[in-house]
Amino acid sequence: MESEVLFSIFNFEVPLSLFIQWVVILLISLVAIISTINLKKFPKKGQVVVEAIVEKINNAVTENMGKSHKKYIPYIGTLIIYLGCLNLMGLFGIKPPTMDYNVALGLGLISFVVIQANAIKKLGIMKYFKGYAEPLPVLLPINIVERIVFPFSLSLRLFGNIFAATLIMEIVYEGLGSIFNPAMLLIPIPLHAYFDLFDGTLQMVIFVLLTMLNIKMIEEH
Incomplete structure (x- = not known):
């Protein structure tokens, strides 16, 4: 799908979505560096917040994937913060x-890629491919299709909900602008709370949860 182009550099078109991601990555990196640059044994308010976030992420991974999957805490934590x-x-x-x-x-x-790489590392390449024919060889085509469809279903769920929420908010603002401009300052507030804050957080949770569960499930075949 074509993206909205923001500007071009040496004939390379930079989409708006890519530029926003660069900005978000930069801001997250700066916050991470600043908030962990001077950690103390007896934390102050800022460090307490950082430690609480890290603890929540650690608990989410261990509760859903088990303690044996602690190595995925950095990836899952990054996914939670970035996608959120x-x-x-x-x-x-x-x-x-x-x-x-x-x-x-x-x-x-x-x-x-992370899910499949983890399964191959845990099971070995032969046992990994053998798992496609389990529990019955006749299910081989279905298992292959199910595995291939996963990234598309995961991405379409995220894209569809965020796209719909953004479109609804644009319609609301256009409608209010054509009727009564001052209303644009108050009426959209509860809608933003639902479509942006609630739905945005919910879609992040679903995406991350499905990723965690599939890492664990696929390795068990």
Whole structure:
């Protein structure tokens, strides 16, 4: 799908969704560096918040995947923070990059690769491919299709919900603008709370949860 182009550099078109991602990555990196640059044994308010976030992510991974999967905490934690920030861009009047299917599919493919790589590492290449014919060889085509479809279903769910929420908010603003401009300051607030804050957070949770569960399930075949 074609993305909205923001500007071009040496004939390379930079999509708006890509530029927003660069900005988000930069801001997250700066916050991460600043908030962990001077950690203390007896934490102050800022460090307490950081430690609480890390603890929540650690608990989410161990509860859903087990303690043997602690090595995935950095990936899952990054996915939670990054995807959460992208989905909440609508609160600031910015189109969420995840309403661009290229972005949603990219994230889905990354999780797909992580899931398959983990299964191959755990089981070995022969046992991994043998698992496609279990529990019955006749299910081989269905198992292959199910595995291939996963990144598309994961990305389409994310893209569809964020795209619909953003479209509804645009319609609301256009409608209010044509009727009574001052109403644009108050009426959209509860809608932003639902479509941007609630729905954006929910889609992040679903995406991350499905990624965690599939990492564990696929390795068990």
